[in-house]
Amino acid sequence: MNSTASLLSVQPAASLPTALSVNVNKVALVRNTRHLGIPSVTRAAQQCLEAGAQGITVHPRPDGRHIREQDVFDLQALMQDWPQREFNIEGNPFHNLMEIVRQVRPQQATFVPDSEGQFTSDHGWNLAQDGERLRPLIAECRALGVRVSLFMDPVPEAMAAVKALGADRIELYTEPYAAAWGYAAQAEQLERYRAAAQAALDAGLGVNAGHDLNRDNLVDFLRSVPGVAEVSIGHALIADALELGYRATVRAYLDCILAARG
Ligand SMILES: CC(=O)[C@@H](O)[C@H](O)COP(=O)(O)O
Numbered sequence: 309m310n311s312t313a314s315l316l317s318v319q320p321a322a323s324l325p326t327a328l329s330v331n332v333n334k335v336a337l338v339r340n341t342r343h344l345g346i347p348s349v350t351r352a353a354q355q356c357l358e359a360g361a362q363g364i365t366v367h368p369r370p371d372g373r374h375i376r377e378q379d380v381f382d383l384q385a386l387m388q389d390w391p392q393r394e395f396n397i398e399g400n401p402f403h404n405l406m407e408i409v410r411q412v413r414p415q416q417a418t419f420v421p422d423s424e425g426q427f428t429s430d431h432g433w434n435l436a437q438d439g440e441r442l443r444p445l446i447a448e449c450r451a452l453g454v455r456v457s458l459f460m461d462p463v464p465e466a467m468a469a470v471k472a473l474g475a476d477r478i479e480l481y482t483e484p485y486a487a488a489w490g491y492a493a494q495a496e497q498l499e500r501y502r503a504a505a506q507a508a509l510d511a512g513l514g515v516n517a518g519h520d521l522n523r524d525n526l527v528d529f530l531r532s533v534p535g536v537a538e539v540s541i542g543h544a545l546i547a548d549a550l551e552l553g554y555r556a557t558v559r560a561y562l563d564c565i566l567a568a569r570g
């Protein structure tokens with residue numbers, strides 16, 4: 309990262325139109341390889357929040373490969389000190405997510421259709437198959453005061469159905485765009501995401517985005533896709549933090565958001 313002052317010196321992070329939520333799954337993944345409790349998930353989150361991240365995201369998978377329930381409760385306690393920031397908990401509501409949401413009541417729950425042993429998230433919901441089963445769980449979360457976001461592929465025709473189920477937002481699954489970035493297919497992918505985001509906005513939904521976003525591909529995405537309220541970024545951001553540190557890394561990602569949207 310260059311040494312020029314962060315662009316954010318002229319605009320506080322809180323005023324950015326697209327929030328950065330740091331996913332700390334991969335800090336927990338490294339921590340779990342020894343019984344020493346380091347690297348600390350809560351210290352990572354604290355430093356990211358101090359640097360201006362507007363939220364923290366976790367995905368407590370049933371197999372506990374990285375984020376575990378105790379991490380969720382520890383982060384819930386930490387977030388009490390940051391009332392203006394958001395806690396976003398991802399997971400499959402047919403597996404372990406709902407019990408966690410009932411206990412923790414985060415600002416946002418992101419429903420992801422992953423199977424229990426899935427390598428990583430790699431697709432959005434099939435609402436024709438699962439929509440009616442999701443409806444009461446969406447309603448329960450909202451009754452608890454928890455915003456609901458559905459992890460979705462960029463399919464404009466699906467957005468009205470998301471709204472009809474009572475969800476507040478979608479999260480666009482962005483790996484196909486990330487894989488195309490820097491190649492001829494980039495423009496075609498960006499058009500897919502632009503159309504899907506516009507359809508979501510037209511349906512009255514908020515738009516989040518995430519998966520394989522990084523410092524290279526984030527600016528082009530935000531410049532092309534309208535109304536992105538939040539990007540949740542983990543794998544690449546934590547990899548950057550291994551080289552730059554959490555604070556400088558978060559500032560670099562906030563600079564990308566400012567450069568795209570500021
Ligand atoms: C839903 C999504 O795309 C990611 O937030 C997910 O948390 C990635 O999971 P892993 O960190 O286990 O790859």
Ligand SMILES: NCC(=O)COP(=O)(O)O
Nearest residue numbers: 331518519520540542543
């Ligand atoms: N919802 C996306 C997320 O939280 C992080 O995904 P990634 O940046 O780890 O691919």
